[in-house]
Amino acid sequence: MLRDELKKEISRVAGADIEIKLVEPERSENGDYSTNLAFLLAKKKGKSPNDIAEEVAHKLRSAKSDLIDRADSVGGFVNVWVKDEALIKKLSKKLKFDKQNKKINVEFVSANPTGPLTMANGRGGFYGDALANVLMKVGYDVTREYYINDAGNQIRLLGESIEAAEGKMEEKKEHYKGDYIKKFIGKDIEDVVKILREEIEKSLEKAGIKFDIWFSEKELREKKEPEEVLKFLEGKKLVEKKEGAIWLGDAVLVKSDAEFTYFLVDLAYHFNKFFDRKFDLAIDVWGADHHGYVERMKKGIEALGIDDKCLKIIMIQLVRLIRGGKEVRMSKRAGEFVTMDDLLEQVGVDVARWFFLERSPNTHMDFDLDLARERSEKNPVYYVQYAHTRMASILSKSGYLDTECPSTFGHASERELALKILRLPELLEDISKDYQVHRLTTYAYELAQTFSAFYRDVKVVGSAREAELLYLVSKTKETLADVLKLLGISQPEKM
RNA sequence: GUCCCCGUAGUUCAACGGACAGAAUGCGAGCUUGCGGAGCUCGCGAUCGAGGUUCGAUUCCUCGCGGGGACGCCA
DSSP states (O other), X not given: OHHHHHHHHHHHHHTOOSOOOEEOOSSGGGOSEEEOHHXXXXXXXXXXXXXXXXXXXXXXXXXXXXXXEEEEEETTEEEEEEOHHHHHHHHTSOOOOOXXXXXXXXXXXXXXXXXXXXXXXXXXXXXXXHHHHHHHHTTOEEEEEEEEOOSSHHHHHHHHHHHHHHTSSOOOTTXXXXXXXXXXXXXXHHHHHHHHHHHHHHHHXXXXXXXXXEEEHHHHHHTTHHHHHHHHHHHTTOEEXXXXXXXXXXXEEEOTTSOBOHHHHXXXXXXXXXXXXOXXXXXXXXXXXXGGGHHHHHHHHHHTTOOGGGEEEEEEOOXXXXXXXXXXXXXXXXXBOOBHHHHHHHHOHHHHHHHHHTSOTTSOEEEEHHHHHHHHTTOHHHHHHHHHHHHHHHHHHSOOOOOOOOSSOSSHHHHXXXXXXXHHHHHHHHHHHHOOTTHHHHHHHHHHHHHHHHHHHOXXXXXXXXXXXXXXXXXXXXXXXXXXXXXXXXXXXXX
């Protein structure tokens, strides 16, 4: 990776014994990469950041390097420019990461099969899907998993809701009341769960959200895994009985009516992830309404003897539904929601995915279906896809079958494009650590923009350097397609 | 009452503690002989308030204000 090599070189030349951070400057006049090491060293060396930066820049300028073309210092920052030849050389290498020896389980959506999938489930769904894509791309062994709560209290309530609709029992306020309940009248609860599960699977498929494993809570219970975990904890003398219930710390594992809590079953589920299936890291994508549960879960995991660093819980903020300018409480129980299918039908998969994926997971989000529909035509995803079709069009228009890696850049826009392409692996590596998947959409947009500038400045077809320019175009197309694939968005050749 | 998240152009969103806070949309002004104008160029426009830490704060800390969410045997 370009960034890593630069880091090594700068740290060698500067003789700095600290971890160097290299960033892309906001303004291109501040170099291809920039570092703040002078600020960090200032105190230690008792000199001003300015002096240190100038010193480092000077050393970089006078050192022989295959990588660094020039360096300067501005206000304490050290800015470097990469040699064109180095960029070109890097460009010819394929984007590939080494295999990481780490098994990661990404669990997301996991909505109860008590009703259709809502578009709020979609936020976590798209996020988890794209995150898993990125982790896989950077070389991890990734399993995407949906935990199906097909047993326990919610299912019992669903059964009661149907009975209430049949008039066999009185309706309670915790019952599900959506219209969809009516079509289950007269059906066996087992079949209903099966039908709902199949519907959810179908919606997910339409949304392009993929899973490797559907993990059934019911089977977990049938295999008596919660009992085993309970025994395990009892053996470690971590549980106590009081008020007729069994407790782990201040959380109940077994209720006074002898039923297991969700917490115990969840612990068993994670026990299974770590011990039976030997995952090194479990990433759980949860809705923000579960945040109170994070601490308890972390403590529970530790009680099981698992380092809490092995469980990463990502909170996705809730989506508020707006209708007619007012907030509507989205709830399956109240029967008030926009389904995933509705959403996809109204705006299409690509728009829906971009719409959710461009946002950071911890920001709140209002969703107005009417507005979304209206805005979908202006969705940036079209800009990005349009750039892709332009690339396709140039490639097909040109008669050249063979492209040729450029020997030099003819225009600054060519260089910008090359540099942008080379930043993708760095971004992917960053995302695999900070899980900020939305940065991918920003990158895709920027790449499309950079290409548009290139398109404006450089005529490809018919140029004397056509083969070389085509190389750049096809490389860009490949890169953009890679990003769109990671986002689960189509890469049209024509629009 | 306690805890968690959020507050940035009119609107929707960005910004590892870093440089002059970026885009999109909207509004205004331009781009004819060029590979797709779903494009390109220019302009207008924002960090909720008060302290603090720091060479440097949208970012971290404290206190307010506003919005959302969660608060032992629901999941």
